[in-house]
Amino acid sequence: MTSAAAPPAPVGDPPRRRGRPIGEWGLAGLLLLPNLALLVIFTYRPLLDNVRLSFTSWNISAPVAHYIGTANYVHWWHDPNSHEVLRNTVIFTVATVGVSMVLGLALAMLLDQKLRGRNIVRSVLFAPFVISGAAVGLAFQFVFDPNFGLVRDLGHRVGITVPDFYQQPHWALFMVTVTYIWKNLGYTFVIYLAALQGRRADLDEAAEIDGASPWRRFTKVLLPQLRPTTYFLSITVLLNSVQVFDIVNVMTRGGPQGYGTATMVYQVYKETFVNNQAGYGATIATIMFVFLLVITLVQVRLMDKGRQS
Template identity: 70%
Template sequence: MSTLISEPEVDKLRRRARRSRRTEWWLAATLLAPNLLLLAIFTYRPLLDNFRLSFFNWNISSPTSTFIGFDNYVEFFTRSDTTQVLLNTLIFTVCAVAGSMVLGLLLAMLLDQKLFGRNFVRSMVFAPFVISGAAIGVAFQFVFDPNFGLVQDLLGRIGVDTPQFYQDPNWALFMVTFTFVWKNLGYSFVIYLAALQGLNKDLAEAAAVDGASSWTRFWRVTLPQLRPTTFFLSITVTLNSVQVFDIIHTMTRGGPLGNGTTTLVYQVYTETFTNYRAGYGATIATILFLILLVITVIQVRYMDRENKQK
């Protein structure tokens, strides 16, 4: 037997539902407002102010600035050193991201097994990540020193000449990239280790029973399950590597031979605080932001497409 609800009771229930939705909306707005305010003040306002400043010629020590339109952008794309800086940034970012993620995954798979002293080794792998990048850079200056460094000693024992890390731009870029990977390896390692411990072990066991080799199980079973983690790391490690400054500053100052290891972020620093051209530095920062935005959008769209195909 069904119970009929009168029209006044229906209206009462509707009003109660509307009040409940308004209460939830105001509660959400109250909780989100402080975070949104902080984001607006410390993130979006500086971003917009940087974009505005890119259209001005401003000596950072001067109280006045001159509007010059797109001249800074024209200068960036026509300067002779722009290609080298962009190439440095690309090589450093690709090698740093690939090195950190591949080595992090390999170490995570190794230390996910039951090995003696694995907790101690895990701590040692992660420890460099929490150390200051400037301190790491100073330490690795001595590691790569061509006269009395650790690399020189090891290569000398096997009769190999030490590369000129501080004179050859290619070796200098390798040096700072290696240092960055060594410092940030622990981040990828920890994320991958947590992901591996949350995988469905039954799939790998079923594949092993069916006679799949270790490589097949990794490629067909483990790696697909790690796709969300890999996607997350590809974004965070890319953003982190593109913005590296401390290691380059302490080890090479952007050299040798002018721009041997200068990346876009380091060029922002040199133009703003060394050459006192804050407007041009803001232009480079804006271009870097747009590059990162495009990369992130592409990555997100690719991941969304992959999820829809499942």
């Protein structure tokens, strides 16, 4: 008795060879590639071009830039105008950063309480931050106008002699500083308010039960919790303050008396587009970049130490 042979199994397509999976890091790199390309093209390449131009003498209307080595840097170091501009930048930055952060924290602590109408006040305080700096500068031109401004009118009502803010350099710098603080105070206020609403209230309650004074609770309980926020604000507010241009350009155009209110950013603009010295303007921009890089690295280092402690 013979058994029938089983029919041969059907032959299918050979199994496909799968490629090596790219993994999570490969996928992340692929997704980041467009942003990295834009960052290189529009940030790092112009930065390197700026450094290269800082070693040249280039009239912006001329087709060719001539290499002159470090002559622009030597000129900046010995230029009295650069010293005045650097002083203005330091004074303006220290004043705006310090006052904005102190007032922002004070207002945030006040409006963190259960007060009637606090949401309206919060909106009013934050509103100037979203307004154009040029528009704010135009508005405050009338506030500080020496002939019919609001400050002049208030001074006359209380019997105070109001200085001419547009003719005296130190008062002009004060005017620009006040205007900038008014515009950007809402930023520090909102960030601090968010940090206060996320803090641990039980720590403050425990300190109060233990008999700690309000000042001790503020310095020993609240401020340590706000330390990361303070470090973050110190970096962002400083970078924004150093780069101010619109308010200075609208209100004083860097004057009076030459460079009375000019900051380094405004000097870059003036040397490049007014005096047509693009090489020298690139030099000032490079020096400012180095200053900001060093300050930012120091702040980040301090922030890391604060987190570790």
